[in-house]
Amino acid sequence: MKIVSVRALQPETPGSPPDWRTQLGQILVRIDTEDGLSGYGIGGGGLAGIHVVETVLRDMLVGQDATDVEDLWNRMFRHTLAYGQKGLVIMAISGVDLALWDLRGKRENKPLVAVLGGQANTTVPMYKTGWSPKEVAEGKLEGFRALKLHMGRMTVAEAIDQMALVRKTLGDDMELMFDAFMSWDLETALDVCKQMADYNFGWLEEPIRCDDLAGYAQLRDESPVPIAGGEHEYTSVAFDYLMRERLHTVLQPDVCWCGGLTELVRIYELGKKYGLRVCPHRGSEIWSLHAIAALDPDPMAESGRPWMRFVAGQPEVVDGKITLGDAPGFGVTFDEGLWL
Numbered sequence: 081m082k083i084v085s086v087r088a089l090q091p092e093t094p095g096s097p098p099d100w101r102t103q104l105g106q107i108l109v110r111i112d113t114e115d116g117l118s119g120y121g122i123g124g125g126g127l128a129g130i131h132v133v134e135t136v137l138r139d140m141l142v143g144q145d146a147t148d149v150e151d152l153w154n155r156m157f158r159h160t161l162a163y164g165q166k167g168l169v170i171m172a173i174s175g176v177d178l179a180l181w182d183l184r185g186k187r188e189n190k191p192l193v194a195v196l197g198g199q200a201n202t203t204v205p206m207y208k209t210g211w212s213p214k215e216v217a218e219g220k221l222e223g224f225r226a227l228k229l230h231m232g233r234m235t236v237a238e239a240i241d242q243m244a245l246v247r248k249t250l251g252d253d254m255e256l257m258f259d260a261f262m263s264w265d266l267e268t269a270l271d272v273c274k275q276m277a278d279y280n281f282g283w284l285e286e287p288i289r290c291d292d293l294a295g296y297a298q299l300r301d302e303s304p305v306p307i308a309g310g311e312h313e314y315t316s317v318a319f320d321y322l323m324r325e326r327l328h329t330v331l332q333p334d335v336c337w338c339g340g341l342t343e344l345v346r347i348y349e350l351g352k353k354y355g356l357r358v359c360p361h362r363g364s365e366i367w368s369l370h371a372i373a374a375l376d377p378d379p380m381a382e383s384g385r386p387w388m389r390f391v392a393g394q395p396e397v398v399d400g401k402i403t404l405g406d407a408p409g410f411g412v413t414f415d416e417g418l419w420l
C-alpha cells in the first residue's frame with residue numbers, strides 16, 4: 081500500500097468560535113495510496129502546519145508503505161526531533177497519523193473501533209461542556225452523564241459562588257467538573273481547590289498554566305480535589321512524565337494535537353500502567369471516539385460544538401450519548417471539491 085500523495089488544506093469553518101478552530105487553524109490531511117484508497121485526518125497548525133505536512137512529512141512519506149503506522153510515526157517524530165517534540169509540528173504529525181489510521185481501517189474494511197479491539201455500533205456516554213450557568217438553568221442536560229462548566233476569569237469568591245449554585249441547582253447526583261483554562265496563578269488555584277472540596281467535584285481542569293509543572297506538583301501535594309489537564313501536552317513521552325509524577329489525576333490528550341491515534345493508544349496504555357484516568361479532550365469528535373469506545377475502561381466523551389461541518393457522516397448526539405457506526409476507518413467522508 082504505497083503512498084502516492086500527501087496533501088493538506090485548511091477548510092472553511094463558517095460559524096466557528098474564534099479560537100483554536102479558526103485562529104490557530106485546524107487542517108485536513110489527505111493521503112492517497114497506489115491502490116486507490118484515501119485516508120483523512122485532522123491536525124493543527126494552520127498554514128504553518130500545512131507547510132510541515134506538504135514539505136517535510138510528504139517528502140519522507142511518498143513512496144513508503146502505509147501499513148506500519150507506528151513505525152511511520154516513530155520516523156516522523158525522529159525526523160522532526162530537532163525542531164518538533166511539542167506544539168505545531170506534532171499537531172501536523174497528528175493529522176498525518178490520523179489519515180494513516182483511516183487508511184488502515186479502510187484496508188481492513190473495519191471501523192477503527194474494531195481495529196482497536198472494540199465493537200462497531202458501540203454507544204458512548206457523554207459529558208456536556210457548558211459555557212454559562214444559564215445553559216445549566218435551561219436544563220439542556222438530558223441524558224448526559226456529567227456537566228463541566230467553564231470558569232473563565234473568575235475571582236475565587238465568584239468561582240466558589242458559581243460552584244455552590246450549580247451544585248444546588250443540579251442536586252447531589254450529577255457528576256460535575258470545572259475548567260479554568262489556565263486562568264489562575266498557583267496561589268489562587270490552591271485557594272479555589274481548598275474551598276471547592278465541600279462541593280464534590282469530579283475534577284478541576286487546568287487551574288494554572290500548562291507549563292507550570294512545579295505548580296502542578298504543589299497542587300498534587302495540597303489540592304483535595306482531582307486535577308485534570310493535558311489538552312496542551314504533546315506525545316506519550318510527555319504524558320509518561322505527567323503520569324509518573326502524578327501531576328494530573330485525569331489526563332486529557334487531544335488526538336488532533338498530541339500526535340494522533342498512535343499516541344492516544346500509547347497514552348491509554350500508560351493510563352493502564354499508572355492506574356490513571358484518560359478522558360480525551362473533545363472526545364465526541366470522531367477522531368477520538370473510536371479509541372474511547374475500544375480502549376477506555378470508563379468511557380465518557382466530551383461534547384463538542386458543531387464547527388467541523390466539512391466532515392460528513394459524523395454520528396449524532398442522541399440523549400447525551402453518541403453511537404459509532406460500522407463504516408470502515410473513521411467512517412466519515414469529505415467533498416472531493418475541497419481538493420480542486
Ligand SMILES: [Mg+2]
Nearest residue numbers: 259285286311
Ligand atoms: Mg479544557
